[in-house]
Amino acid sequence: MFAQFALHERLLKAVAELNFDEPTPVQVAAIPPALEGRDLRVIAQTGSGKTAAFLLPLLNGLMGDPQPRVRIRALILLPTRELAQQTLKEVERFSQFTFIKSSLVTGGEDFKVQAAVLRKVPDILIATPGRLIEHLDGGKLDLSEVEVLVLDEADRMLDMGFSDDVQRIIGCCDKRRQTLLFSATSGGAALREMVAQVLRDPLHLRLNAVGELSEGVRQQIITADDTAHKERLVAWLLANETYRKAIVFTNTRAQAERLSGLLIAREFKVFVLHGEKDQKDRKLAIERLRQGAVKILVATDVAARGLDVEGLDLVINFDMPRSGDDYVHRVGRTGRAGAEGLAVSLICHTDWNLMSSVERYLKQQFERRVIKELKGSYSGPKKVKASGKAAGTKKKKLDKKTDKAKPAAKRKPTARRPKGDAPAPLVSQDGLAPLKRRTREE
Numbered sequence: 551m552f553a554q555f556a557l558h559e560r561l562l563k564a565v566a567e568l569n570f571d572e573p574t575p576v577q578v579a580a581i582p583p584a585l586e587g588r589d590l591r592v593i594a595q596t597g598s599g600k601t602a603a604f605l606l607p608l609l610n611g612l613m614g615d616p617q618p619r620v621r622i623r624a625l626i627l628l629p630t631r632e633l634a635q636q637t638l639k640e641v642e643r644f645s646q647f648t649f650i651k652s653s654l655v656t657g658g659e660d661f662k663v664q665a666a667v668l669r670k671v672p673d674i675l676i677a678t679p680g681r682l683i684e685h686l687d688g689g690k691l692d693l694s695e696v697e698v699l700v701l702d703e704a705d706r707m708l709d710m711g712f713s714d715d716v717q718r719i720i721g722c723c724d725k726r727r728q729t730l731l732f733s734a735t736s737g738g739a740a741l742r743e744m745v746a747q748v749l750r751d752p753l754h755l756r757l758n759a760v761g762e763l764s765e766g767v768r769q770q771i772i773t774a775d776d777t778a779h780k781e782r783l784v785a786w787l788l789a790n791e792t793y794r795k796a797i798v799f800t801n802t803r804a805q806a807e808r809l810s811g812l813l814i815a816r817e818f819k820v821f822v823l824h825g826e827k828d829q830k831d832r833k834l835a836i837e838r839l840r841q842g843a844v845k846i847l848v849a850t851d852v853a854a855r856g857l858d859v860e861g862l863d864l865v866i867n868f869d870m871p872r873s874g875d876d877y878v879h880r881v882g883r884t885g886r887a888g889a890e891g892l893a894v895s896l897i898c899h900t901d902w903n904l905m906s907s908v909e910r911y912l913k914q915q916f917e918r919r920v921i922k923e924l925k926g927s928y929s930g931p932k933k934v935k936a937s938g939k940a941a942g943t944k945k946k947k948l949d950k951k952t953d954k955a956k957p958a959a960k961r962k963p964t965a966r967r968p969k970g971d972a973p974a975p976l977v978s979q980d981g982l983a984p985l986k987r988r989t990r991e992e
């Protein structure tokens with residue numbers, strides 16, 4: 551029950567309006583200390599309800615002590631435009647019964663229009679770092695009275711090279727502010743340094759860390775001979791799976807374009823989303839998917855972060871993402887807020903090692919799936935013949951009833967957890983370092 555939190559009744563009214571019955575674990579853990587004004591460093595899975603976990607206490611603070619609106623009082627920094635737009639929507643939903651005003655400043659939108667919006671001084675500013683710096687350089691933006699600073703997806707902001715911008719922005723905010731830092735992963739040395747520098751005696755909360763994707767999501771792989779084979783597999787899955795909405799992820803823009811062209815030629819209704827698309831097209835693609843006018847999005851990782859589309863229940867990895875974190879961010883688009891989902895990764899010989907490392911990272915084995923009509927010749931690296939003893943152990947794993955190997959997904963993980971890393975939810979210090987990261991921060 552949300553009534554357990556000491557939240558203003560207008561916020562509780564909004565929560566009820568949104569049909570949020572029970573708070574999620576991250577909300578239970580983060581809302582009370584945030585309401586007390588503590589700095590927080592939270593590791594929480596995408597889709598865990600973390601936005602409300604920081605927004606509700608933030609809004610509550612702004613309501614408790616009404617002041618004439620002369621300065622920006624809260625700043626929420628995020629890595630991507632999509633995530634910023636989504637967060638603005640959440641702020642508007644939660645503040646619908648209040649007088650709190652919020653605005654958005656991101657790249658890809660008209661600078662002058664934004665400057666005019668800033669002159670009206672919103673209570674809450676939601677921004678991406680690059681564009682915010684441009685406004686600071688313009689000399690018209692005053693952040694010196696920011697009481698609450700939220701750094702959302704802080705790991706991603708650093709991965710994207712925003713470290714200097716973020717540091718500079720933080721330096722412009724009131725030193726007495728409350729800071730709430732959220733990330734999906736424990737991050738590298740750069741993030742640890744930021745936590746040490748920016749937060750004051752923070753409470754560390756770790757909930758559903760990376761590697762603990764929503765349990766309602768089945769994760770499968772299908773082996774493929776080459777790109778053309780993958781394309782046939784995607785078309786088959788989109789035609790034969792039962793789903794409400796789907797995203798197909800590719801590693802490159804060129805592949806996203808090519809694949810969407812092929813799918814359109816096969817009369818699928820598809821939108822394509824990647825970094826080269828202009829802001830208008832990106833917005834339109836997400837809006838159409840949300841409304842259900844289009845069921846399928848072909849996208850690069852730009853879309854993976856933070857995209858929250860209701861009813862997204864199929865994720866296809868055309869290429870294996872380059873790191874375990876990226877895999878979690880892609881697959882985390884489905885199974886949000888406890889819903890069911892399916893994630894299928896297409897694996898040809900160049901994806902195999904990446905796939906194995908992601909399995910080790912997640913400490914689980916993906917279910918192997920074969921589509922009879924499209925069975926290829928590649929099925930993974932040739933197995934080394936097992937020695938007598940090991941072969942004997944293997945036999946014991948056969949299912950007595952069917953005499954078939956037990957489904958891979960049900961096998962217990964064998965990889966060892968790093969010391970001190972217990973299953974979430976729990977409250978602890980950082981511990982889990984990704985096996986493979988695209989950018990090294992140490």
Ligand code: AMP
Nearest residue numbers: 570572573574596597598599600601887
């Ligand atoms: P987030 O992790 O903040 O992106 O949230 C994921 C989705 O869960 C969003 O669509 C939220 O609106 C929804 N959500 C967050 N908290 C709750 C809750 N307590 N009950 C139901 N849905 C929720």
